[in-house]
Amino acid sequence: MPTRAKAGAVSERQHSKLGDAPLPETYHLNMGPQHPSMHGVLRLVLHLDGERILDVDPVIGYAHRAHEKMAEHRNYLMFLPNTSRVDYLSGMIYNLAYCQAVEKMLEIEVPERAEYIRVICSELNRISSHLLWFGTFLLDIGGITPFLYAFDDREQILEILDRVTGSRLTYCYGRFGGLTEDVDTTFLDQTRAFVKRLRERLPEYHALVTGNVIFRGRCEGVGVIDQHVALAYGVTGPCLRAAGIAFDVRRAEPYGIYDRFEFDIPTEQSGDALARYKVRVAEIEQSLRIIEQAVAQIPDGPIMPDKPKKRFKPAAGELYFAVESARGQFGIYIVSDGSEIPFRIKLRTPSFSNLAAMPAVLPQTTIADTIAIVGSIDVVIPEIDR
Amino acid sequence: MSGDAKISAVLETLLAAKLVQQDEQGVGYAKSGMHHELLCPAEAIRAAATVYREAGFFLEMVTCLDLRETARRMRLVYTFNRLGPAERHRLFVDLAEVKPFEPSPNVKSNATPATDPPALPQCAPSISSVYPAADWFEREIFDMFGVQFSEHPNLKRLLLPEDADFHALLRDFGRVEDADQGEGGRGV
Numbered sequence: 001m002p003t004r005a006k007a008g009a010v011s012e013r014q015h016s017k018l019g020d021a022p023l024p025e026t027y028h029l030n031m032g033p034q035h036p037s038m039h040g041v042l043r044l045v046l047h048l049d050g051e052r053i054l055d056v057d058p059v060i061g062y063a064h065r066a067h068e069k070m071a072e073h074r075n076y077l078m079f080l081p082n083t084s085r086v087d088y089l090s091g092m093i094y095n096l097a098y099c100q101a102v103e104k105m106l107e108i109e110v111p112e113r114a115e116y117i118r119v120i121c122s123e124l125n126r127i128s129s130h131l132l133w134f135g136t137f138l139l140d141i142g143g144i145t146p147f148l149y150a151f152d153d154r155e156q157i158l159e160i161l162d163r164v165t166g167s168r169l170t171y172c173y174g175r176f177g178g179l180t181e182d183v184d185t186t187f188l189d190q191t192r193a194f195v196k197r198l199r200e201r202l203p204e205y206h207a208l209v210t211g212n213v214i215f216r217g218r219c220e221g222v223g224v225i226d227q228h229v230a231l232a233y234g235v236t237g238p239c240l241r242a243a244g245i246a247f248d249v250r251r252a253e254p255y256g257i258y259d260r261f262e263f264d265i266p267t268e269q270s271g272d273a274l275a276r277y278k279v280r281v282a283e284i285e286q287s288l289r290i291i292e293q294a295v296a297q298i299p300d301g302p303i304m305p306d307k308p309k310k311r312f313k314p315a316a317g318e319l320y321f322a323v324e325s326a327r328g329q330f331g332i333y334i335v336s337d338g339s340e341i342p343f344r345i346k347l348r349t350p351s352f353s354n355l356a357a358m359p360a361v362l363p364q365t366t367i368a369d370t371i372a373i374v375g376s377i378d379v380v381i382p383e384i385d386r
Numbered sequence: 387m388s389g390d391a392k393i394s395a396v397l398e399t400l401l402a403a404k405l406v407q408q409d410e411q412g413v414g415y416a417k418s419g420m421h422h423e424l425l426c427p428a429e430a431i432r433a434a435a436t437v438y439r440e441a442g443f444f445l446e447m448v449t450c451l452d453l454r455e456t457a458r459r460m461r462l463v464y465t466f467n468r469l470g471p472a473e474r475h476r477l478f479v480d481l482a483e484v485k486p487f488e489p490s491p492n493v494k495s496n497a498t499p500a501t502d503p504p505a506l507p508q509c510a511p512s513i514s515s516v517y518p519a520a521d522w523f524e525r526e527i528f529d530m531f532g533v534q535f536s537e538h539p540n541l542k543r544l545l546l547p548e549d550a551d552f553h554a555l556l557r558d559f560g561r562v563e564d565a566d567q568g569e570g571g572r573g574v
Contacts, residue, residue: 061543061544061547064546068530069554072557230444230469231442231444232444232518232519233518233519234444234517234519240469247469249472252470252472253471317413317418318418318420318463318476319419320419320447321419331465337456344451353522356522357518360518385545
């Protein structure tokens with residue numbers, strides 16, 4: 001435990017501003033990498049004045065697995081399983097994003113049915129990611145029961161997706177041009193039943209959490225990411241929408257068939273942890289809307305093109321392809337030198353930029369708030385480290 | 387030219403100030419996902435970033451390409467975008483010419499990385515004073531490619547260990563699989 005040179009000096013002293021020379025009483029504290037609320041292996045070096053944070057230096061890289069380097073030593077198809085391991089909580093979205101990027105490079109037409117299945121699976125995955133966040137965030141700030149509710153519902157999604165894809169988290173369901181397996185009527189029935197079930201559960205979530213006075217006390221006005229900070233740091237996803245900017249890649253730069261569905265982009269104005277909570281819960285409802293429309297409209301037909309491409313050499317050039325993951329804009333930048341192996345794949349991951357904004361958000365808050373703030377921005381560390 | 391992309395006000399400003407020029411090799415949005423494909427000299431990148439910042443763009447990505455083998459250069463890639471309907475501007479910043487490296491990266495047998503890569507470090511101006519988002523992007527490029535950024539407030543490694551003596555995404559680094567195979571490997 002760190003010790004203070006002058007106990008009790010806090011109240012008598014004028015607090016120093018950031019950037020001033022550290023006072024003799026301030027100290028540094030390592031929060032993480034093994035801390036139950038640091039979501040894997042994030043380490044925050046907190047510079048503290050008592051309980052108050054003067055400055056923070058996030059230290060990352062503990063889960064670096066060199067995905068970008070691996071991409072330079074294997075062909076396009078062999079990189080497929082890597083994608084869902086980047087962000088294992090919305091792996092489906094990452095896996096399909098990579099497929100879509102390569103399809104765009106090679107100008108492959110995706111059959112209609114496959115497009116619909118992709119939307120259904122992506123949105124189910126988005127909900128499961130938000131549910132996991134909901135549970136663990138509340139666990140972080142002291143509520144154990146919501147975690148049990150959320151994991152109960154999330155388990156339904158994992159079972160639905162496991163049945164068609166063979167995986168619970170690290171999906172490798174996409175192929176260039178379509179999907180590995182078709183879905184059957186059981187899948188559609190299960191999905192319909194899940195939509196109905198979660199709609200009935202959401203009021204319970206709200207009753208349990210949204211109005212809870214302790215929860216609001218921990219979140220209201222805490223960790224404000226305003227529009228200025230969001231723009232400066234490239235914050236995207238629910239964290240950005242909680243600051244009042246209705247930016248969603250599905251609307252700003254529609255990919256796949258997202259332009260066919262009606263859905264709203266939930267926003268809040270206050271930019272605090274509570275706003276981020278509200279945005280995510282509202283997004284679950286919107287994802288349910290999209291799933292409902294997709295399940296109703298899904299056509300019959302093939303799920304792969306007649307002649308799928310397995311070995312190919314894309315023309316030399318570059319491509320940036322963006323999708324909306326559960327955490328914000330996920331971009332894939334592929335550079336081809338005309339060979340079978342990518343020259344470079346850069347993964348622009350949303351949590352990277354969202355976490356980079358922490359040095360602008362955490363100062364002047366307290367250690368207890370840090371838990372609520374880092375929890376509320378929903379970081380996935382392996383996605384940052386890649 | 388950037389295909390059928392509509393003329394953007396911020397682009398006019400940048401072209402008028404001669405901070406950027408159109409990339410003649412550009413292939414347009416349909417093929418590259420870039421609405422505007424531009425070239426920018428290294429000394430102008432900070433001024434160009436300031437124009438984007440004032441126009442309300444966010445810094446979407448900064449990355450690096452090790453083109454020493456083919457073009458004798460390291461190249462930085464910046465993309466700026468709007469928090470609204472997409473308008474992606476891609477800027478290539480080519481760094482000073484360097485000697486190409488010897489071993490081919492895809493040949494397994496001679497993947498022995500050069501201990502002192504020729505003509506590194508390269509240097510570019512940091513734009514982190516304009517976009518704080520660039521802070522981590524530039525640190526990652528320094529970490530992985532050894533490119534230095536002048537006036538960066540805190541240029542230290544981001545993902546690799548602090549005491550690492552290599553830059554893993556250089557093309558002559560070798561394969562990841564070689565990393566932990568004893569002598570000559572770059573395992574940590």
